[in-house]
Amino acid sequence: MTRGRTLKVVTIVATLVLWEGIVRLGFVNQIILAAPSDIVAAAAKDGGVFMRAFAVTIAEIVAAIIVAWVLGVVLGVIAGSSHMLAAATAPVLSSIFAIPLIIVYPLLMAWLGIGPLSRIVFGVLSGFFPIALNTIDGVRAIEHRFLVFARSIGASRPQIYARIIFPLALPSIVSGLRIGTGLVVIGVVVTEMLASLGGIGYVISYHRTLFDTGHVYFGIFLALLIAVALNAGLTRLNRRVEVWRTREQESLHG
Amino acid sequence: MSKSIIQVDELGKTFSAGRAQVRALADVSFSIEEGRFVTLVGPSGCGKSTLLQIIAGLVGPTTGEVRIEGERISAPMPDKIGMVFQDPTLLPWKTALANVEFPLDLRGVERTVRRRRCAALLDLVGLREFADHYPHELSGGMRQRVAIARGLAQDPRLILMDEPFAALDEQSRTRMGHDLLDIWEKTGKTVFFITHSLTEAIYLSDRVLVMSPRPGRILESIAIEFPRPRELDIIGSEAFGSIRNRIWHLIAEAQP
Numbered sequence: 001m002t003r004g005r006t007l008k009v010v011t012i013v014a015t016l017v018l019w020e021g022i023v024r025l026g027f028v029n030q031i032i033l034a035a036p037s038d039i040v041a042a043a044a045k046d047g048g049v050f051m052r053a054f055a056v057t058i059a060e061i062v063a064a065i066i067v068a069w070v071l072g073v074v075l076g077v078i079a080g081s082s083h084m085l086a087a088a089t090a091p092v093l094s095s096i097f098a099i100p101l102i103i104v105y106p107l108l109m110a111w112l113g114i115g116p117l118s119r120i121v122f123g124v125l126s127g128f129f130p131i132a133l134n135t136i137d138g139v140r141a142i143e144h145r146f147l148v149f150a151r152s153i154g155a156s157r158p159q160i161y162a163r164i165i166f167p168l169a170l171p172s173i174v175s176g177l178r179i180g181t182g183l184v185v186i187g188v189v190v191t192e193m194l195a196s197l198g199g200i201g202y203v204i205s206y207h208r209t210l211f212d213t214g215h216v217y218f219g220i221f222l223a224l225l226i227a228v229a230l231n232a233g234l235t236r237l238n239r240r241v242e243v244w245r246t247r248e249q250e251s252l253h254g
Numbered sequence: 255m256s257k258s259i260i261q262v263d264e265l266g267k268t269f270s271a272g273r274a275q276v277r278a279l280a281d282v283s284f285s286i287e288e289g290r291f292v293t294l295v296g297p298s299g300c301g302k303s304t305l306l307q308i309i310a311g312l313v314g315p316t317t318g319e320v321r322i323e324g325e326r327i328s329a330p331m332p333d334k335i336g337m338v339f340q341d342p343t344l345l346p347w348k349t350a351l352a353n354v355e356f357p358l359d360l361r362g363v364e365r366t367v368r369r370r371r372c373a374a375l376l377d378l379v380g381l382r383e384f385a386d387h388y389p390h391e392l393s394g395g396m397r398q399r400v401a402i403a404r405g406l407a408q409d410p411r412l413i414l415m416d417e418p419f420a421a422l423d424e425q426s427r428t429r430m431g432h433d434l435l436d437i438w439e440k441t442g443k444t445v446f447f448i449t450h451s452l453t454e455a456i457y458l459s460d461r462v463l464v465m466s467p468r469p470g471r472i473l474e475s476i477a478i479e480f481p482r483p484r485e486l487d488i489i490g491s492e493a494f495g496s497i498r499n500r501i502w503h504l505i506a507e508a509q510p
């Protein structure tokens with residue numbers, strides 16, 4: 001083991017021991033802070049419940065992400081490629097984006113029930129706006145010369161969208177996806193906590209009312225896992241599309 | 255006389271800017287024979303680029319018509335016309351070779367075929383070793399060479415060039431002009447070239463068309479008789495200077 005790695009392990013172990021000690025010695029109430037051993041015990045006791053809830057949440061998030069990405073990018077590209085449509089839609093979209101959308105969730109529940117559908121739809125709503133807005137921005141920023149060039153080589157309309165407009169707008173689209181995807185996760189988990197009988201959010205909320213703090217912490221840990229994994233994937237994607245953009249800028253200025 | 259590849263007849267173009275009508279071109283007529291290098295010069299804003307865009311089928315004329323090889327143009331004809339713009343407009347996520355291949359890629363030309371043809375074109379423009387470089391790794395002049403190779407990719411008989419070297423420093427610009435003549439002689443294409451540099455126009459061309467300030471019309475067509483292949487030294491010659499003077503006076507006296 002290298003020295004840096006040893007240090008890391010020592011730090012983690014020391015933190016856990018300290019954490020456990022603080023709770024066991026009664027410095028902090030166990031309802032406020034669960035000891036690491038409580039969290040492990042919760043996971044061991046109700047592992048099956050957690051895994052089923054985890055699967056439900058992941059399925060809802062994946063469904064909401066797919067719909068939010070496709071809707072946001074497709075509608076964003078369409079709105080962005082017309083000056084009039086962009087001028088008409090962008091202010092409306094950004095106003096809606098500024099509203100805390102959770103206020104419409106009671107309506108969604110009334111319309112769609114408390115099953116997964118209302119949570120997926122709310123997740124989509126949460127993520128859609130930043131994705132669409134960033135896509136519109138990215139498409140609007142494309143210089144006219146690229147479109148003139150595309151027409152001069154006889155590119156068809158679908159080719160212009162797929163081979164010129166979409167890749168040129170991609171860096172902006174991906175930053176929209178990063179923001180939007182995070183909001184999808186929040187939207188799904190929060191609505192699970194508010195009113196539902198499934199998913200990680202529900203498990204957290206249920207055990208909170210029973211003061212099973214170990215369960216609550218393990219649930220939070222699982223929700224964090226999803227968010228961290230998604231963010232890591234998107235960061236990688238972002239790095240890939242950023243490469244040529246930053247280099248392009250460097251070469252223009254250097 | 256060889257047959258004309260571009261035939262421009264009584265072309266006029268009026269733009270409406272709000273309520274005002276701006277006449278960009280008025281009654282422009284000329285023709286260009288196959289295989290020639292013809293340059294259009296004129297003051298900034300005289301409608302040179304508009305004329306080029308109409309010839310390319312990118313913009314429709316208000317009056318008159320353009321025929322390419324006898325066919326009236328109403329839309330871009332990528333198999334007949336290759337274009338090179340002032341900005342190379344390369345796709346930043348593609349290598350030099352992939353940029354040259356791009357027009358063929360869109361037309362569904364098979365990978366091995368287009369790769370072979372485009373590698374040869376990169377070789378022609380002197381960038382064989384830079385095939386795998388991305389645009390940001392190339393100098394301004396090299397990027398414009400890639401754009402020229404790309405303009406040749408669909409093997410058109412006519413190349414339209416809109417101030418392709420305007421953004422380059424003088425040294426690269428002179429060299430690019432010299433190399434362009436070399437490419438032109440090797441490929442036998444017809445080139446219609448726009449510039450506002452009189453020296454560049456005279457050095458490159460068989461014929462220089464002189465355009466008036468807006469509304470643009472052709473003031474005169476001047477044949478340039480220097481033998482080819484040309485050497486840069488002719489630029490300093492007395493004959494060259496007197497042609498340049500003549501064009502300069504034509505443009506200056508046409509100022510309103």
